Amino acid sequence: MIDKQGKILGKVSVIDLFVLVVIIAIVLFGVLRLGNTQGMGFLQTAQPITLGFVTVDPTEDFTARVVRMGDPVVEHESGARLGNVVAANKQVAVEQHPNADGIMTTSPMYGYSRLEVTTTLYGYPVYNGVRVMGHLFLVGDEIVIRAGDANLFVYVSEITLD
Numbered sequence: 534m535i536d537k538q539g540k541i542l543g544k545v546s547v548i549d550l551f552v553l554v555v556i557i558a559i560v561l562f563g564v565l566r567l568g569n570t571q572g573m574g575f576l577q578t579a580q581p582i583t584l585g586f587v588t589v590d591p592t593e594d595f596t597a598r599v600v601r602m603g604d605p606v607v608e609h610e611s612g613a614r615l616g617n618v619v620a621a622n623k624q625v626a627v628e629q630h631p632n633a634d635g636i637m638t639t640s641p642m643y644g645y646s647r648l649e650v651t652t653t654l655y656g657y658p659v660y661n662g663v664r665v666m667g668h669l670f671l672v673g674d675e676i677v678i679r680a681g682d683a684n685l686f687v688y689v690s691e692i693t694l695d
Contacts (some may be wrong), residue, residue, distance in 0.1 A: 543563045546563075553583050553619075557647065558660055558692060561606070573620065577657055579655035579656055579657060580655065580656065580657070580658060580694060581653065581654075581694070581695035582616075582653070582654055582655065582656045582658065582663055582692060582693065582694060582695060583651060583652070583653050583691075583692070583693040583694075583695055584615060584616065584620075584651070584652045584653075584654065584663070584670070584689065584691070584692055585649065585650070585651050585689070585691035585693075586587065586649070586651075586652075586678060586685070586687035586688065586689060586690060586691040587647070587648070587687060587688060587690045588646075588647055588649075588685055588686065588687050589651075589675055589686045589687060589688055590646035590686060591626035591642050591646065591658045592626075592645060592646050592647070592648050592685060593644065593645060593646075594644055595684050596684075596685070597621075597623050597646040597648045597683070598605030598623075599681055599682045599683045600618060600621045600648065600650060600680045600681055600683050600685075601618065601621070601681055602618055602619065602620070602621070603617055603618060604617065604618045604680050604681030604682075605617055605680075605681070606618060606650070606652045606678050606679070606680045607678065607679045608668070608670075608676055608677070608678055609676070609677035609679060609684065610677065611666070611668045611679065612666075613666040613667075613668045613670075614654070614665070614666065615652055615654055615665060615670075615678065616652035617652060617653065617654075618650055618651070618652055618654050618680055618681070619651050619652060620649075620650070620651040621648065621649070621650050621651075621680075622648070622649040622650075622651075623646045623647075623648055624646060624647045624648075624649075625641045625642070625643075625645075625646065625647070626641070626642040626645040626646055626647045627639045627641055627642060627647075628640060628642050635674075644694045648685065648687075649690070650678075650680055650685070650687065658666050658692070658694055661692075662674075662689075662692060663692050670689055670692075671689065672689050672690070672691065672692055673688060673689060674688060674689045675687070675688045676688075676689070689694055
């Protein structure tokens with residue numbers, strides 16, 4: 534099968550065959566690692582996207598006040614740049630607790646806010662999410678973001694194509 538010159542059936546060199554298999558493996562790895570695996574195409578162009586975030590837990594007012602329009606937003610774990618703040622809506626946080634009759638009631642948590650942050654960026658839309666700098670963010674994901682000088686524990690509340 535392999536002759537004295539290292540050729541299979543006298544036609545193809547074993548080394549050439551090995552190099553070809555390695556090249557194909559590298560190309561496949563690149564396509565699967567960098568490409569969009571959800572059917573959007575390997576050479577898809579980035580699209581303008583609006584991302585909405587809402588704080589998971591009540592945020593102290595002094596932290597909510599430092600989030601400003603134009604602040605850069607970066608995801609803490611991956612370092613993915615998630616655009617700039619275009620809106621920051623601060624509302625009084627509320628808590629639920631049972632009253633004397635056992636009925637659930639809500640009352641304001643003074644000194645704490647519920648913060649909604651909206652950013653715009655360019656990314657690659659996928660089903661129910663967006664890929665930014667090679668990282669996938671889905672609606673409902675809980676992440677830590679840095680918006681300006683504030684670190685916020687948020688969930689992705691909405692993703693809109695602009």
